[in-house]
Amino acid sequence: MKVVITGGGTGGHVFPGIAVAQALCRASSAVEILFIGSSGGFEARAVPQAGYAFAPVPARGLLGKRLLAVPLVMWTTLRGCLAAYRVMNEFDPDVVFATGGYVSGAVALAGRLLRKPLILHEQNSVPGLTNRLLSRVAQEVHLNLPVARRHFPRRRHLKLSGSPIRQGILEGDADRARREFGLSAGRRTVLILGGSQGARSINRAAVSAIRSMSGREDVQFVLQTGRRGFGWVQRRLRGRRRVVCVRPFIEQMGDAYQLADLVVARAGAMTLAEICACGKASILIPFPHATHNHQEKNARALSDVGAAEMIEDRQLRGDRLAMLIAKSIDTPQKLREMSHNALLLARPDAADRIARALLHYAAENGGEPAAEQREARTRMRRPASDRRGRPNDSRPRRRRPARGREVRRSK
Numbered sequence: 001m002k003v004v005i006t007g008g009g010t011g012g013h014v015f016p017g018i019a020v021a022q023a024l025c026r027a028s029s030a031v032e033i034l035f036i037g038s039s040g041g042f043e044a045r046a047v048p049q050a051g052y053a054f055a056p057v058p059a060r061g062l063l064g065k066r067l068l069a070v071p072l073v074m075w076t077t078l079r080g081c082l083a084a085y086r087v088m089n090e091f092d093p094d095v096v097f098a099t100g101g102y103v104s105g106a107v108a109l110a111g112r113l114l115r116k117p118l119i120l121h122e123q124n125s126v127p128g129l130t131n132r133l134l135s136r137v138a139q140e141v142h143l144n145l146p147v148a149r150r151h152f153p154r155r156r157h158l159k160l161s162g163s164p165i166r167q168g169i170l171e172g173d174a175d176r177a178r179r180e181f182g183l184s185a186g187r188r189t190v191l192i193l194g195g196s197q198g199a200r201s202i203n204r205a206a207v208s209a210i211r212s213m214s215g216r217e218d219v220q221f222v223l224q225t226g227r228r229g230f231g232w233v234q235r236r237l238r239g240r241r242r243v244v245c246v247r248p249f250i251e252q253m254g255d256a257y258q259l260a261d262l263v264v265a266r267a268g269a270m271t272l273a274e275i276c277a278c279g280k281a282s283i284l285i286p287f288p289h290a291t292h293n294h295q296e297k298n299a300r301a302l303s304d305v306g307a308a309e310m311i312e313d314r315q316l317r318g319d320r321l322a323m324l325i326a327k328s329i330d331t332p333q334k335l336r337e338m339s340h341n342a343l344l345l346a347r348p349d350a351a352d353r354i355a356r357a358l359l360h361y362a363a364e365n366g367g368e369p370a371a372e373q374r375e376a377r378t379r380m381r382r383p384a385s386d387r388r389g390r391p392n393d394s395r396p397r398r399r400r401p402a403r404g405r406e407v408r409r410s411k
Contacts, residue, residue, distance in 0.1 A: 001028060001362045004088060004116075006036045006107035007099030008043035008059075012270040016121055016351075017043075017099045018050045019164035023355035026167075034091050036084055038103045049251075055091075057083040059103035080106035088114055094362035095119065097354070098134065105130040112137050117361040121354060123163050123269030125301065126292035127151050139361055142354050144269050145301065161354055162347025163273035170277060170348060172254030177222075180255065181245035187220040188329045191260035193250075194226050199266060201316055202285060203229040206264070207236045208318020209325060210244055219243070219329055222259070224250050254278075261335060262328050264321070267299035267310075276307070276346040281338035283324055288313040307341035 005021060007013040017035065024031045037043035039056035047054040058079040084107045088096075096111035098104040099121045108118055120141045122131050125148055135141050135152050142161040143149065149158055178185060194202045203225050210221055220243045225233045230248035237244050250256050257263070257278040265271050267286040275282050284302065286295035302308035309324055328334055 001030055001095075001359070002032045002034070002091060002093040003358060003362065004034050004036055004091065004093040004096045004107065004111065005099070006084075006096070006104045007101045007121075008037035008041040008103050009101040010042055010268070011046070012123060012268040013099045013101040013104075014041075014043045014046050015166055015270050016123065016164040017097065018047065018052070019166045019351040020097060020121075020354050020358070021050075021052055022167050023164070023351040024358065027352075027355055027359065034087075034093070036087060036103070036107045041101075041103065043103075055087045057087065057103065057106060059106060077102075077106055081109055084110035085113060088116070094365045095358050097121070097358055098131075099123075100128050100131050102130060105134065108134050108138075117365055119354065119357055119361065121161075121164070122148055123273075124148065124291075124294040125297040126294040128291060140357055142350075142357070144273065144350075145298070147297070147301075159353075159357070162350030163269050164351035164354060165273055165277050165348060166254075166351075168252070168254045169257065169274050170254065172252070172256070172258030172278070174255070174258040177252070177255035177259035180252065181222055181247075181259070182241065183220045183222070183243075183245060183259070187218055187243070188261045189259050190219060190221050190325055190329070191256050191263045191265075192221060192223045193263065193265040193271065194224060194229070199226065199285075199287070200229060201313055202264070202266070203233050205316045205318045205321045207233055209322035210237060210240065212318060212322045213326065214240065214243075216326075219325075221245070222250070222256055223247070262325065264325070267295040267302075269294075269298055272298055272302060273347070273350070276302075276342045277348045279339045279343040279346070281328060281335045281342070282308040283321070283328070284308050284310045285313055285316055286310070302342070302345065305341055305345070307338055307345060309338075 003024060005017040007017050021033050024033065033052055035043065035047045035052050035054045036057055038059040044056060058076050088110050093116055095117045096108060097119045098108045111118055118138045120131055120134055120138045122141060123144045125145045127148055132151060135154060140157050140159055141152065142159045144163040146160055149155060152158060183189065192206045206223055213219060222245045223233065224247055227248045234246050237246060257274065257280060260280055263275055263280045263282040265282060265284060267284045284299040286299045299310045303310040
């Protein structure tokens with residue numbers, strides 16, 4: 001069976017694709033996967049590091065461009081379609097999976113011209129333009145959030161599956177993280193993330209908050225700055241290595257989540273899916289320029305049910321961030337409540353759900369004998385141990401979280 005996976009620009013589009021690729025490889029040893037993305041996007045670095053074949057094509061986004069740039073964008077998109085058609089015609093996939101981003105439009109269009117089944121994934125509460133257009137010709141569209149349904153012209157092929165999470169996220173080890181980051185076992189740990197590309201406002205507020213909390217011996221920090229902000233942050237936190245680890249990018253994110261008592265992050269859909277799956281309390285700072293303000297809507301989905309605190313980016317200051325961190329760290333009951341509510345929102349089997357759909361359509365397209373496909377799908381349905389070693393069917397039954405701080409305990 002051959003599968004093309006496309007989508008890129010940020011980790012929010014790339015990592016779900018990698019998670020589904022991992023699920024496919026667990027299900028079938030005969031699967032062959034090719035990622036197609038932009039040569040200048042985040043995917044060009046992350047996909048080869050994950051061990052998958054990658055083919056670059058020209059791509060350029062349209063949203064937010066000036067009118068004079070539109071001809072260049074259209075020309076680049078045409079070149080991307082032609083390049084994607086050549087790559088896919090040679091690879092001859094049985095099914096195409098697209099996670100969004102402008103590059104996926106050219107690849108999906110090439111796939112439809114070659115009469116290949118198309119499966120989409122939409123992470124956000126408000127779908128991007130590419131996915132809204134592609135949904136008209138896709139066999140299935142898998143959603144992370146139910147509120148996204150209203151934005152699609154067709155409804156019958158929509159599936160609520162959640163956001164695919166890489167296997168390593170649920171297999172983290174706190175002791176390994178302490179050794180990697182050079183931190184102590186006797187302190188509360190705050191993990192601060194600016195996303196795969198970094199975030200200047202979060203970096204500045206984090207530096208100020210860490211400085212103001214320097215007198216506390218019970219708190220330590222792991223700060224992911226992004227490559228552009230790394231040098232600036234490192235210089236301003238020099239001399240605080242005992243309580244702060246600064247990294248441009250964290251490869252073993254599962255270990256970092258396991259170590260963290262509290263996560264400070266943007267409100268991208270992938271980050272929120274990981275936070276919920278790991279059951280972490282969080283302070284969310286939505287990116288103010290996200291398309292259709294979808295990050296604020298993502299964050300409110302957690303804060304409204306007591307799974308997170310939210311600060312708008314325009315209100316973000318070091319003193320306020322320090323106050324919220326201290327308030328959370330000093331109230332263990334609140335951390336437990338937010339953690340519990342986050343777990344109730346988790347859908348850790350999203351990657352397997354989408355992989356089963358890909359197996360189904362690939363088999364219909366002649367990519368895998370029906371008997372082998374049934375065996376692979378059966379393997380994916382078997383109960384697996386979760387990150388604490390408990391069988392999945394022993395987890396608490398999911399209930400709707402209570403609003404605010406009142407939380408209903410599961411039996």
